[in-house]
Amino acid sequence: MDTNYEEFKNYPKPEEVDKWVESIWKMADSIKCDVEVLSDNGFSFSFGIRHVKNEFRYVKFMPEGMDEFYGYWQPVMSGPAPLLVHTPGYGAEISTHPELVSLGYNVLHISPLGYATPDGPDLAKQRDNNWPVLADTALSQGEKGYKQWLVNCILAIKWAMKQREVIENRISFFGTSQGGGCSMLLGSIFKDKGVRCVAADVPFLTNLPVARRFKSITYNYEPLSSIDNIEDGWRGLGFVDTISHVKRLDCPVLLTAGGKDDLCPAGAIKSFSESLPGTFSYNYFDTLGHRCSREFISLLSSWVRMYA
Template sequence: MYSEFKEFKNYPRPEEVDKWVESIWKMANSIKYDVEVLSDNGFSFNFGIRHVKNEFTYVKFKPEGMDEFYGYWQPVMSGPAPLLIHTPGYGAEISAHPELVSQGYNVLHISPLGYATPSGPDESKQRDNTWPVLADTIISYAEKGYKQWLVNCILAVRWAMAQTEVIENRVSFFGTSQGGGCSLLLGSIFKDKGVRCVAADVPFLTNLPMAKSLRAITYNYEPLCSIDNTDDGWQALGFVDTISHVNRLNCPVLLTAGGKDNICPAEAIKSLSQLLSGTCSYNYFENLEHRYSREFITLLLSWVRMYA
């Protein structure tokens, strides 16, 4: 694939990635969970945001054997309509998207693993002053961390798909940074299960060996030093590297990259675009840093209008 990066020799083969995805579905199918739609919309004077009653609302997901986590449900006024799933960056923020709802889309923001709540981040879940999802992926050899993160997303998507406002089997994924990378992973996971398109903004978890060689996101590789076998750690990263999912991404994919992004470098994102065989739009912004941008929102609105 990219023989100049020795880490790729440890990456899983396509058939191993398929089995890993199957194991995610098996885990999701085995979990019973309750859902509570919160009546107060999570309003707080600290946040200073209030919506029309029962328009946008928090949803609490309570899976057996896993931590509770939240979604932020933003339905259309009149449906049924397509479903858009937004996933958060590594800061575990919760986002509202009235601009998408006004264009006729249901939007569910998912905050996996209980990192963010209606009253703010749950800092008790941090480790070494950061969220441990990537470290847990490495030290568990891809059996925890992002695997559980993605299982949470499946449970939340299933709930949203069952809502009367939603067109059955018509879901798209979008996000920035970690949210962009995981949107691509969800596009792979939901292959042939209703996925329409993916929009990944400056996506993390993309060609990690190349990103490392460019001295980007080096802090995210520290967990590799805590395990006995670094090669196995790189294999774990390979399961969540979007490069490993190119054969499964059979829906239209929108990618953005920034010339001043020193966290998720444009070169790594461009390399993903060159491997995708289907419809793909790679958008490079020379002066864009690593952030959620107006440029992406403008592209996103056009992308979902064409494909969602």
């Protein structure tokens, strides 16, 4: 970690990050979560051809003491097989991945905190026309926001691990932007708990102070302006900045970065990659902006074949 950046001086120490991860597991293990597999698979003729009719399904998770949230379950035709977990970008979209299912993987998309539902986004959960997960993380010094987001993920993954199609303790994570950053956080959280690999596409929550110095225009630093003690705000973000988890990420990590990305700058992602302790692949695309790309999908397919 580059101590030349003032914000890093407020970041939690490695042992504090370890305790934070332990507290996430403790919270998840203490919560009873009822689960309902919904009959509606979300496809309609207005969207064109249906894929694997009556196989893919929305899953409703109802954790005790927390808001309900949804996942989208995409099992292999025959198993058991490894599990790939996809997490959404900051737009809270729900997505399907039939190409990965056809390669022989179970895929679970998780939409934490109930932001996205089978009927569309729950805009009542927004504040100031935006999802509040990052602001809540900064304001609570890491005790709310993404901590609850990640607990939701663990609850959904626990359910998936019990499905007959899934090989136990063989799990990988992938996503774009927020989903890329959180896939690495989940890789850290599932260290020594079955994680095989991570694929993080133009990842947000990565080297935030460095990204700020690279003139990132992302709106996600605005929560800091409402915090009385700015050091506390950076401390909260430090728990979810993937740079704080880099030593815990000893599984293979795939990274992409775009030369036209002014939300998650390539320079911040590259400097992060240079701190990884194990196998990694940093892929820079000069003309790529901040979006999921065909390049990432191609790299992802190869990455999970090698490591998942």
